[in-house]
Amino acid sequence: MSKHEDWVSIFRTSTDYEADLVRDRLDDSGIPAVVLTQRDHAFNLTVGDLASVHVMVPPDRADDAVELLEQRLDDDALEEAALGADPDAPDARTPDEESKLDSGHEHMDLGPPEEDPEEEND
DSSP, rough: OTTTTEEEEEEEEHHHHHHHHHHHHHHHHHHOEEEEEOTTTTTTTOOOGGOOOOEEEEGGGHHHHHHHHHHHOOOOHHHHHHHOTTTTOOOSSSHHHHHHHOOSSSOOOOOOOOHHHHHOOO
């Protein structure tokens, strides 16, 4: 059972990158968030239930998350953030941590698949 199972959807879109931006904005503000995608990537569907990408937060943080997303950022705030960013800064998360945020899974092994011991004995 995932620790994100009882989380609620506070944002829905049909694009992964938009959901990632929302998740990152929430995360940067101290609100834990994960992306749950139901999007069918094999057929690249962009409408209907097979195109849903949700940003999920803990139920007790849902009101804070919605309030944050309703705040508009003006051009001055965006420019200040962009100019203050360090292009040489290290990544905020490891690939493993990033995959957990994108999937809601506790652990995803990004390494090569392990050999099946039965195959080695053949």
